[in-house]
Amino acid sequence: MTTHQQLASPIAPTWCPGCGDFGIWTAFKDAAVQEGWDNTNTVMVAGIGCHGHINNFVKLSSFEGLHGRPLPVAAGIKMANHKLNVFVFTGDGDALAEGGNHFIHAARRNQNLTVILHDNAIYGLTTGQTSPRSPKGFKSKSTPQGNIEEPLQPLSLALTAGATWLARGYAGDIPGLMDLIIRANAHPGFAVIQVLQPCVTFNQVYTHIFFQRNMYRLSKDHDVTSKTAAYAKLLEWGEKQIPIGIFYQVREPTYEEQIKQLAKRTLVSAGAPKRDISRVLKKFI
Amino acid sequence: MRPFVFKIGGEAGFGIMSAGLTFSKIATRSGYSVFNYSEYPSLIRGGHNLMQVTISKAVARAPYQHTDFLVALNQETIDRHQSELAPASGIVFDSDKNLDLKGLRSGINKFSLPLNQIAREVGGSLLMRNTVALGASVALLGGDLAILKQLISEEFAKKSEQIVAENHKTAEAGYKAALTKYKKFVRPVLKPLSKVKPQIVLTGNDAVALGAIAAGMQFASIYPMTPTSNILAILAAYQEEFGYIYKQPEDEISAINMAIGAAYAGARAMTATAGGGFCLMTEGYGLSGITETPLVIIEGMRPGPATGLPTWTEQGDLQFVLRAHQSDFPRIVLAPGDIQECFEMTRQAFNLAEKYQTPVVVMIDKHLCEGFTSLAPFIGKDFQIERGKLVLKKQANYERYALARDGISLRSIPGLGNNVIANSDEHDTRGYSNEEIENRNSQMEKRMQKLVTCAREDMPAPKFYGHKDAAITIVSWGSNKGAILEALPNLKDVNFLQLDWLNPFPAQAVAKILGRARQILNIECNYSGQMRGWIAEQTGIKINHSFLKYDGRPMYPEEVVREVKKVLKR
Structure with missing residues (x-):
């Protein structure tokens, strides 16, 4: 059993008051308490950006790596010990700009990872530049004349690349987000939650009010097994047109399930064995 | 003793490399030591391929510039290599092809044989030309045809008996044709010796991969890049048998980060790349340093910058590997000098990485990666896995x-x-x-x-060869070791300091040896004398004589002898 007290780190959060990261942090800890995630079974991996600080604020084993690279680190952890719950905290700049290639290929691999994409559509930690999620026309320190590039849609991208579980949540809806985090982790395969996360300091477009006015829940009739239905819903974005919930969920063999070496045990549980290579050497004679 | 040098050349895609390897195994199975060196362009078909085999009753350690026996399967081989033919050497070529031999010096034995015709008529395919040439070479060099036939049987074991039989017939036909026409020219180069111990014939890439397997490596993520790609080929092939994972990642950035993730989770982990791939890995290099995550990195050097000469050799990454990444972190950098050391230092690298919880780079170059040597089969009992704290x-x-x-x-x-x-x-x-x-x-x-x-x-004293006192002390590192050790018996009053621990650096020991040297000759394969600079930084000793080579070709014993004589004349 995990308690909130056990998850309490000695470091107080350093996010701006009102930051969406607080909601994600709280939802994750609530999920951990409900599911019993602790240092015997769980690892948090983060990239660099405001999101990445989360590792300091939860007392769980964690790896804060380089900007854009949490997915490869998580991939290595998962292959070495596939019994661990591995959560990847990443941002829109982290996952879609610096780490875009990793994002595509991680989805393709269908590793059993849960990706929590803190999507604030801005670079917050570097004090406000346009990100791959910023809308067209967006004015920031890097685009004072307005952004002339189209924003990326991360869930459509992940769907195309081969992810098997896709959802969108909102940092202001802690119980809803907690539920998505639990479901994503329970899904065997590559699961992405795009979390709409207002940056109260640098993004005056995607605010709490903006999201609350324009979000709606996917209906119960939405067919989560249909790629076509998922694409159709993911095309929506704008006034009264931001669906949240689970877009896509199919069961495909995970990467780890297809590796024979992992059929009986984890790599790490085997230890680092000294091996007799004399049989292989015969082939070189 | 001057070793015998066999070369076979032809168009890429016609089995030149496999013929060269087979030839070298005929030599090792007859009791000789070999060193194979190959040259090829960055192409799959077309272009010129060459494999040379140095054969010696003693230990063969390097390629040579001279040639004693040349198998020329096309005109380009003749044009490029005829000037290397030593007096009384021989050249095998196709009698049907109207090849231009006008540039050939006198005193060279011409072995004109219908290679293509035999390949087509006996083997049923022009692709069998290399088999005909092997048969003829075995005949002219006094070898045992049965050994060649055995090697053919092993090579095609997984294919049909018919294919084996066709190859046997083709090799026999080449053997007979050569013997019939040129019996009095036979030299006993491959004559089986009375005592033949089993020898493995393998590349530095093979040795690195086998060293990693032996050392309990559990996870390797490697993106393909010449000259280290064959490391991943070996690792991928044996992963299920030994229970580790080889993962092909999307790029080198992912490769190093995956390995770091696996190592953090507790697996012995590695990656391998060439200099260009290591450029992408530099941020992960420091990540391993500050997170104190054990990691073994194999860095295979080739001439740069950028794409450079993709399939050739250089030692131009030394200062890069010593400095790569911002700020300071502890990095252990090792440089094996031969293929035995590739195996041993890779094994050791895994122990060092875990003991010191930091990246360990094993620097090799194309010449080590893809050169073959014959060795006594590796043994395991001299190694224990140590995982530190x-x-x-x-x-x-x-x-x-x-x-x-x-x-x-x-x-x-x-x-x-x-x-x-x-x-x-x-x-x-x-x-x-x-x-x-x-x-x-x-x-x-x-x-x-x-x-x-x-x-x-953990750091040993540097390796030192020859008398303590000599007129010239050669200092060098990496694959140059082979050419220098081949040259030493031909030089009076020369000794050799081989640097294999580059960081930490045995500064005191090096300062002592170089401090007492009468003359120092630094030999390395890069433009700027990167080791010379590192020695100066570590010991304060300035070296005045250097032989620096950056043409993509490996160091040859002949060049070492020439350069030593130059310094002596000064």
């Missing part, structure tokens, strides 16, 4: 980066109940981000202390 039980009040006099904290892994934090931000003893002055200083000093501990506990 690895804690696999729950510890009370565990702190990942606790201060320690030797610089090495207890390392635990996730999933055991300990709170194991790896953090690329500067961090406190627990792993939480921390920017305070005292903490920064103590963590930086703790990390860097590891190099001091390593130098004290």
Whole structure:
């Protein structure tokens, strides 16, 4: 059993008051308490950006790596010990700009990872530049004349690349987000939650009010097994047109399930064995 | 004794490399030592391929510039290599092809044989030309046809008996044709010796891969790049048998980060690349350093910058590997000088990485990666796996980066109940981000202390060959070792200092040896004398004579002899 007290780190959060990261942090800890995630079974991996600080604020084993690279680190952890719950905290700049290639290929691999994409559509930690999620026309320190590039849609991208579980949540809806985090982790395969996360300091477009006015829940009739239905819903974005919930969920063999070496045990549980290579050497004679 | 040099050349795609390897195994199975060197362009078909085999009753360690026996399967081979033919040497060529031999010097034996015709009529395909040539070469060099036929049987064991039989017939036909026409020219180069011990014939890439397997490597993520791609081919092939994972990642950035992730989770992990791939890995290199995650990196050098000469050799990455990444972190850098050392140092690298919880780079070059040598089969009993301060039980009040006099904290892994934090931000003893002055200083000093501990506990004295006192001391590193050791018996009054630990660096020992040297000749394959600079930085000794080579070709014994004589004349 995990308690909130056990998850309490000695470091107080350093996010701006009102930051969406607080909601994600709280939802994750609530999920951990409900599911019993602790240092015997769980690892948090983060990239660099405001999101990445989360590792300091939860007392769980964690790896804060380089900007854009949490997915490869998580991939290595998962292959070495596939019994661990591995959560990847990443941002829109982290996952879609610096780490875009990793994002595509991680989805393709269908590793059993849960990706929590803190999507604030801005670079917050570097004090406000346009990100791959910023809308067209967006004015920031890097685009004072307005952004002339189209924003990326991360869930459509992940769907195309081969992810098997896709959802969108909102940092202001802690119980809803907690539920998505639990479901994503329970899904065997590559699961992405795009979390709409207002940056109260640098993004005056995607605010709490903006999201609350324009979000709606996917209906119960939405067919989560249909790629076509998922694409159709993911095309929506704008006034009264931001669906949240689970877009896509199919069961495909995970990467780890297809590796024979992992059929009986984890790599790490085997230890680092000294091996007799004399049989292989015969082939070189 | 001057070794015998066999070369076979032809168009890429016609089995030149496999013929050269087969030829070298005929030699080893007859009791000789070999060193194979290949040249090829960055193409799959077309272009010129060459494999040369140095054959010696003693130990063969390097390719030579001269040629004693040349198999020329096309005109280009003749044009490129006829000037290398030594007096009384021989050249095998196709009698049907109207080849231009006008440039050939007198005194060279011409073996004109219908290679194409035999390949087509007996073997049923022009692709069998290399088999005909092998049969003829075995005949003219006094070899045992049965050994060639045995090698053919092994090579095609997985294919049909018919294919084996066709190849046998083709080799026999080449053998007979040569013997019938040129019996009095036969030289006993491959004559089986009375005592034949089993020898393995393998590349540096093979040796690195086998060293990793032997050392208990559990996870390798490697993106393909010449000259180290064959490491991944070996690792991929044996992963299910030995229970480790080889993963092909999307790029080198992912390769190093995956390996770091696996190592953090507790697996012995590695990656391998060439200089260009290492450019992409530099940020991960420092990540391994600050998170104190053990990692073995194989760095295979080729001439750069950028794409450079993709399939040729150089030693131009030394200063890059010593400096890559911003700021300071402890890096252990090793440079094997031959293929035996590739095996041993790779094994050792895994122990060092875990003991010091830091990246260990094994620097090799194309010449080591893809050159073959014959060796006694590797043994395992001289090696033990040492995992350093690895804690696999729950510890009370565990702190990942606790201060320690030797610089090495207890390392635990996730999933055991300990709170194991790896953090690329500067961090406190627990792993939480921390920017305070005292903490920064103590963590930086703790990390860097590891190099001091390593130098004290693990770094051996550099290797030294020859008499203590000599007119010239050669200093060199990496694959040049082979050519220098081949040259030494031909030189009076010369000794050789081989540097194989580059960081930490045995500065005192090197200063002592070079300090007493009468003349120093630095030999390396790069433009700027990168080792010369490193020696100066580490010891204060300035070296006046250098032979620097950056044409993509390996060091030849003939060049070493020439350069030593130049210094002596000055």
